[in-house]
Amino acid sequence: xxxxxxxxxxxxxxxxxxxxxxxxxxxxxxxxxxxxxxxxxxxxxxxxxxxxxxxxxxxxxxxxxxxxxxxxxxxxxxxxxxxxxxxxxxxxxxxxxxxxxxxxxxxxxxxxxxxxxxxxxxxxxxxxxxxxxxxxxxxxx
Amino acid sequence: xxxxxxxxxxxxxxxxxxxxxxxxxxxxxxxxxxxxxxxxxxxxxxxxxxxxxxxxxxxxxxxxxxxxxxxxxxxxxxxxxxxxxxxxxxxxxxxxxxxxxxxxxxxxxxxxxxxxxxxxxxxxxxxxxxxxxxxxxxxxx
DNA sequence: GCGATACCCGTGCGGTTGCACGGGTATTTT
DNA sequence: AAAATACCCGTGCAACCGCACGGGTATCGC
Numbered sequence: 001x002x003x004x005x006x007x008x009x010x011x012x013x014x015x016x017x018x019x020x021x022x023x024x025x026x027x028x029x030x031x032x033x034x035x036x037x038x039x040x041x042x043x044x045x046x047x048x049x050x051x052x053x054x055x056x057x058x059x060x061x062x063x064x065x066x067x068x069x070x071x072x073x074x075x076x077x078x079x080x081x082x083x084x085x086x087x088x089x090x091x092x093x094x095x096x097x098x099x100x101x102x103x104x105x106x107x108x109x110x111x112x113x114x115x116x117x118x119x120x121x122x123x124x125x126x127x128x129x130x131x132x133x134x135x136x137x138x139x140x141x
Numbered sequence: 142x143x144x145x146x147x148x149x150x151x152x153x154x155x156x157x158x159x160x161x162x163x164x165x166x167x168x169x170x171x172x173x174x175x176x177x178x179x180x181x182x183x184x185x186x187x188x189x190x191x192x193x194x195x196x197x198x199x200x201x202x203x204x205x206x207x208x209x210x211x212x213x214x215x216x217x218x219x220x221x222x223x224x225x226x227x228x229x230x231x232x233x234x235x236x237x238x239x240x241x242x243x244x245x246x247x248x249x250x251x252x253x254x255x256x257x258x259x260x261x262x263x264x265x266x267x268x269x270x271x272x273x274x275x276x277x278x279x280x281x282x
Numbered sequence: 283g284c285g286a287t288a289c290c291c292g293t294g295c296g297g298t299t300g301c302a303c304g305g306g307t308a309t310t311t312t
Numbered sequence: 313a314a315a316a317t318a319c320c321c322g323t324g325c326a327a328c329c330g331c332a333c334g335g336g337t338a339t340c341g342c
Contacts, residue, residue, distance in 0.1 A: 014208035014209070014211065014212060014218065014317095014318080016208075016317090017208075017209055017212055018206050018208070018209055018242055019202075019205065019206075019209055022202040022203075022205060022209065023205070023209045023212050023213045025201060025202055026198040026201050026202050026205065026210075026213040027212075027213045029201055030194060030197060030198050030201065030213060030214070031193070031194055031197050031264050033190060033194075035264055036190040036191075036193045036194045036197075037190050039187075039190075039193050039263055039264060040187075040188050040189050040190045040193055041188075042263065043184050043187050043188040043193075043259070043263075044185075044188040044329095046180075046181075046184050046188075047181050047182075047184035047185040047187075047188045048181050048329095048330080049174060049177040049178050049180075049181045050177075050330090052172070052177045052180050052181055052184075053171060053172055053174075053177045056171060056172050056177075057167040057171050060166060060167050060170055060171065061163040061166055061167050062163075064160065064163060064164070064167065065159050065160075065288085065289090066288075066289065066290095067155035067157075067158075067159065067288070067289085068155075068158055068159055068160055068163065068164045069167075070155065071155060071158055071164050071168075072164045072167040072168045072171060073171070076331090076332085077155065077288090077289085078331070078332060078333080079330090079331065079332085081289070081290075081291095082330075082331065082332090083330090085290080085291085086330095097289095099288095099338095099339060099340070100287070100288050100289070100338065100339040100340065101159060101288070101289085101339095102288080102289065102290090111263065111266060113259065113262040113263055113266070114259075114263065121254040122180055122183065122184075122252065122254055122255065123172050123176055123180060125252060125254070155287095155288080157287090185299095189299095189300080191300090206318085206319090207318075207319065207320095208318070208319085217301090217302085218318090218319085219301070219302060219303080220300090220301070220302090222319070222320075222321095223300075223301070223302090224300095226320080226321085227300095238308095238319095240308095240309060240310070240318095241308065241309045241310065241317065241318050241319075242309095242318070242319085243318080243319060243320090283342100284341100284342085285340105285341090285342085286339100286340085286341080286342100287338105287339085287340080287341095288337105288338090288339085288340100289336105289337090289338090289339105290335105290336080290337080290338100291334100291335085291336080291337100292333105292334090292335085292336100293332105293333085293334080293335105294331105294332090294333090294334105295330105295331090295332090295333105296329105296330095296331085296332105297328105297329090297330085297331100298327105298328085298329075298330095299326105299327085299328075299329090300325105300326090300327085300328090301324105301325090301326085301327100302323100302324090302325090302326105303322105303323085303324090303325105304321100304322085304323080304324105305320105305321090305322090305323105306319105306320080306321080306322100307318105307319090307320080307321100308317105308318090308319090308320100309316105309317085309318085309319105310315105310316085310317075310318100311314100311315085311316080311317090312313100312314090312315085312316100
């Protein structure tokens with residue numbers, strides 16, 4: 001580890017920008033590393049079958065408790081509980097404890113574009129046409 | 142480990158649906174496991190700093206070659222090449238080979254809600270207000 | 283008060299993913 | 313034609329993540 005130049009193949013070897021105009025444009029208006037990190041972290045929370053179904057279910061009905069979610073999703077309580085743990089930590093869902101039952105609902109400051117378009121529209125689209133990675137578009141019984 | 146009943150903590154122990162109406166509703170209109178899988182797989186491609194920046198840059202300018210992307214992102218050619226490999230496999234980007242240079246651009250059938258709202262709006266939001274998971278909203282250059 | 287229920291939390295394991303490095307191929311330049 | 317460039321592809325390593333299991337705590341029924 002005595003190579004002060006770079007860890008591996010850096011951007012070197014490309015001192016000939018093929019299209020300097022576009023590079024400069026993308027460089028100035030492109031999103032920064034930290035913004036990309038935040039975006040990636042946020043989307044990672046939706047990029048999971050269990051969590052996506054949880055959020056979608058909570059979008060349909062106002063609130064649900066852990067056991068009922070597991071029942072509605074045919075998933076284990078552990079799995080749902082773990083998923084909710086992450087969503088809760090991220091602040092995407094809020095809890096309302098009544099007795100020994102903990103009710104979950106989407107957070108009030110849940111990103112609207114996420115809720116409206118990323119979740120609903122993409123699901124609608126995936127149901128309408130089975131494009132993308134080549135999955136078979138099975139009929140929804 | 143020969144418990145034929147279940148692998149672990151299944152949904153058992155919760156034969157008392159607290160809110161049967163909502164459970165049934167979420168069960169019927171909820172998204173299936175395969176739809177959730179497709180959605181998760183698609184979002185996973187955006188849930189990465191490098192890939193998100195690549196797609197965002199390609200959304201700004203029409204097309205770019207690999208070296209120029211690495212230049213605009215201050216990333217290694219390897220990293221960008223690897224990211225493009227996944228996006229290309231998923232069919233989110235298309236290539237146009239001219240000589241020894243390979244130009245990338247967003248696929249024509251790139252999901253519109255993804256492009257318009259998931260990418261742009263979320264970025265705008267993250268820049269405007271640093272809410273959500275409690276990340277510090279540092280000044281953006 | 284005591285047991286049972288419903289949920290939370292910490293931990294270990296298996297699977298997956300991202301990343302860096304190697305070599306290889308096609309095209310352009312001299 | 314030979315060398316150099318720009319990119320692709322396959323592989324190994326390391327880190328991360330999700331999941332299952334254990335135990336623990338607070339609340340409700342008897």
